[in-house]
Amino acid sequence: MNDPIGDMLTRIRNAQMRHKSTVITPASKLRAWVLDVLADEGYIRGYEKTTDANGHPAIEISLKYYEGEPVIRELKRVSKPGRRVYMAVKDIPAVRQGLGVSIVSTPKGVMSDQNARSHNVGGEVLCTVF
Numbered sequence: 001m002n003d004p005i006g007d008m009l010t011r012i013r014n015a016q017m018r019h020k021s022t023v024i025t026p027a028s029k030l031r032a033w034v035l036d037v038l039a040d041e042g043y044i045r046g047y048e049k050t051t052d053a054n055g056h057p058a059i060e061i062s063l064k065y066y067e068g069e070p071v072i073r074e075l076k077r078v079s080k081p082g083r084r085v086y087m088a089v090k091d092i093p094a095v096r097q098g099l100g101v102s103i104v105s106t107p108k109g110v111m112s113d114q115n116a117r118s119h120n121v122g123g124e125v126l127c128t129v130f
Contacts, residue, residue, distance in 0.1 A: 004028055005126055006077045012044075016063055016070040024050070027057035033110035034126060035061060037103050041112060043072050043129055074100070074130040088122040100130030 001007055008025045015023035025031060027049055038044045045062035052058040064071040079085040087093075087104075092113045095102055102113035106123035116122065 002081050003077070004031060005034060006080065008034070009075050009077055009127060012061065012063070012072065013075055015061075016072060019065070019068075019070075021063060023061050023063065024052065024058050025061065026052075027059045030105075030110070031059060034103055035059065037101070037110060037112050038129065041101050041129070043101075072129060074128070076128050078102070078125045078127055085125050086123065087125055089117055089120050090122075092116055092122065092125065093128070095128045096130050100128055102128050 004026070008031050011023050011025050032047070032049075035044065035047045039046050043064065045064045047059050047061045050058050050060050092104060093102055094113070103126045104111060104113055104116045104123045105126055106116055106119070106121040108119055108121050110126070111119070
């Protein structure tokens with residue numbers, strides 16, 4: 001697998017299209033950090049670390065719905081393995097005039113765009129959520 005974050009985002013999108021309550025993805029620290037930001041911003045209920053059928057570590061993500069519709073309307077990968085996107089703190093985009101969130105990997109950890117601005121750090125823009 002070349003793009004583990006892209007794979008996780010696609011699994012979330014596909015599960016929400018089928019109105020699943022949970023989705024399982026292979027575990028990694030970066031995936032957990034991205035899920036921490038999604039949970040803090042209120043886009044998912046939460047996640048827990050489990051093991052899959054083969055005994056490999058996995059993460060079970062609890063998806064969130066409001067009035068039968070998924071809370072996450074749009075989930076886009078910005079920085080990809082073939083084209084990394086780095087931005088200074090002043091260049092980090094506001095998603096839908098601040099209604100959405102950019103998830104940024106900074107030297108101080110993975111955080112939302114608003115936290116990155118408050119800590120005055122830039123970094124790699126992993127994805128945008130609305």
